[in-house]
Amino acid sequence: MKKRVNDLFFIIGLVAVVIMCCSFEVSFSQLWLDIRKAGYWLVAIVGLWFMLYTLNALAWRVILRSNGRCPVRFGRLVKYTVTGFALNSVTPIGLLGGEAYKIMSVSQFMDVKKATSSVILFSMMHIFSHFWFWLTAVGVYFLLGMNHLVPLNGAIAWGMAFAILFCSGGIYLFVRGYKYGLAVRFFRFVARIPGLRRWGKRFGEKHHEDLLKIDTQIAELHHQNKRSFYASFFLEYVGRLLQSLEIFFMLILFGIDGGNGGYGLVFLYSFLILAFTSLFANLLGFMPMQVGGREGGFAMSVILLGMSGEIGIFIGIICRVRELLWTLTGLLLMKLERKSNE
Numbered sequence: 001m002k003k004r005v006n007d008l009f010f011i012i013g014l015v016a017v018v019i020m021c022c023s024f025e026v027s028f029s030q031l032w033l034d035i036r037k038a039g040y041w042l043v044a045i046v047g048l049w050f051m052l053y054t055l056n057a058l059a060w061r062v063i064l065r066s067n068g069r070c071p072v073r074f075g076r077l078v079k080y081t082v083t084g085f086a087l088n089s090v091t092p093i094g095l096l097g098g099e100a101y102k103i104m105s106v107s108q109f110m111d112v113k114k115a116t117s118s119v120i121l122f123s124m125m126h127i128f129s130h131f132w133f134w135l136t137a138v139g140v141y142f143l144l145g146m147n148h149l150v151p152l153n154g155a156i157a158w159g160m161a162f163a164i165l166f167c168s169g170g171i172y173l174f175v176r177g178y179k180y181g182l183a184v185r186f187f188r189f190v191a192r193i194p195g196l197r198r199w200g201k202r203f204g205e206k207h208h209e210d211l212l213k214i215d216t217q218i219a220e221l222h223h224q225n226k227r228s229f230y231a232s233f234f235l236e237y238v239g240r241l242l243q244s245l246e247i248f249f250m251l252i253l254f255g256i257d258g259g260n261g262g263y264g265l266v267f268l269y270s271f272l273i274l275a276f277t278s279l280f281a282n283l284l285g286f287m288p289m290q291v292g293g294r295e296g297g298f299a300m301s302v303i304l305l306g307m308s309g310e311i312g313i314f315i316g317i318i319c320r321v322r323e324l325l326w327t328l329t330g331l332l333l334m335k336l337e338r339k340s341n342e
Helices: 001-022 028-038 040-067 072-088 097-106 113-145 154-180 183-188 197-204 208-223 225-253 260-280 292-302 307-340
Strands: none
Touching: 001 028, 028 225, 040 072, 040 113, 040 154, 040 197, 040 208, 040 225, 072 097, 072 225, 072 307, 097 307, 113 154, 113 183, 113 225, 113 260, 154 208, 154 225, 183 197, 197 208, 208 260, 208 292, 225 292, 225 307, 260 292
């Protein structure tokens, strides 16, 4: 069964990668020119993401160690993390493929309930840190706007108010999820979806006790292991901040120096571009590899900050190339993992 599921994930991933390679909105000659323009900065960007995946794996390891020793070697966690994000990026309504793969992988080393709760907790923390990241960006934008370093008008103020309400609502829901668990509530929700009602109700009733245990383990991290909770949150949040360096490198490539604000201001611009783009793209998370969402977000955010639309297009293309490289790496790691276990 695991072999067939792995093969299915691998085929879906390859098909999505091929579709993405054929659906770039620029010619291959222009794509090659942009890659050459990025030069060694592309190497730095790809290397940066190895560090980000390592931080993700560390956050997951903190969660696994909250109740004792982690039975999975850290190198394996890094591999599962890279493959998990690769599958998420090519799966419609992200998190459907990667989380199932990670549960299946780590359940070789622990019982399924603990594996499931650790993956759910990591996914929750990953999304939870995004809400705080976006909320921080609103505060940063407001401070820069008050100092006349970014545009600030009525329309933008309304957009910021909406972002504050959206992020605050998300944070509230996740805090409740950490306190009371989400597994049972999730399958109650699934049981109300047309087409999934019978399956959701049957699964929820059959595995009710297991789902309650998973919810208990989720709540324990928040109530009894606050050190692990805040450590994993810190690692995820820092990862979001460091991701801004990807855009920072490309702004430097285009000669953006921040004027009197120096490179510190350039980094804040990078932070804001990433925050706006990731929020915009996540609202379109049902699309494989968020096709069009990030590109549109990059274009709008750089223009809002008074930069050339060409910069936004370039950032979108290079980020897409980087994601394709890491997606292929994740799929290859999954294939090699399966062969080593045969």
